[in-house]
Amino acid sequence: MNLIYLLPDDYRKSVAVVELQSAIEQAGTAAELAVEDVMAQLFLDTATWGLTYWEKMYGIEGDVKKSYEIRRSVVRAKMRGVGTTTVEMMKNVAESFVNGEVEVIEENHLYQFQIKMLSVIGIPPNMEDLKQAIEEIKPAHLGYGIVIKYNTWGMVKDKPMTWGDAKKRTWQALKEVAL
Numbered sequence: 001m002n003l004i005y006l007l008p009d010d011y012r013k014s015v016a017v018v019e020l021q022s023a024i025e026q027a028g029t030a031a032e033l034a035v036e037d038v039m040a041q042l043f044l045d046t047a048t049w050g051l052t053y054w055e056k057m058y059g060i061e062g063d064v065k066k067s068y069e070i071r072r073s074v075v076r077a078k079m080r081g082v083g084t085t086t087v088e089m090m091k092n093v094a095e096s097f098v099n100g101e102v103e104v105i106e107e108n109h110l111y112q113f114q115i116k117m118l119s120v121i122g123i124p125p126n127m128e129d130l131k132q133a134i135e136e137i138k139p140a141h142l143g144y145g146i147v148i149k150y151n152t153w154g155m156v157k158d159k160p161m162t163w164g165d166a167k168k169r170t171w172q173a174l175k176e177v178a179l
Helices: 015-041 051-057 068-080 087-098 127-137 153-157 163-167 171-176
Strands: 102-107 112-121 143-149
Touching (some): 068 087
């Protein structure tokens, strides 16, 4: 807001008053931005520098080299992973890491379970964090596996794609891209 226009016309002619009002306006704008930034840290989805506090609150050793999104997914998983471990909890935790749909398949007779990626193709970028979260919340006597979804050659060749289009990508890219 330009405060100078709230003053009488004579004041606007004074260089000293104009400079003073400009300084007050700049300080007010800086204060508003600082308040907005602090408010953003109160919500996990908008936190940046405040992620350190979120991680500390949930006992997570944060890694500032990782992206904000990956760090947020670790906190989300920790938030969802409180209480008795259930299939639903494991599903929620895994989905928070991969930002997609997963299925948890119990194999009780083998004392293990599988986490199957349903909507994510390829290895999620924060796979190690997902494994660590699973290790923290799963019962110690259970093993687990992670089933990753890839495109097969049959799926790739059945798509409306020319050899020229396919040559522009590596096989790794073709396996992991949504077709």
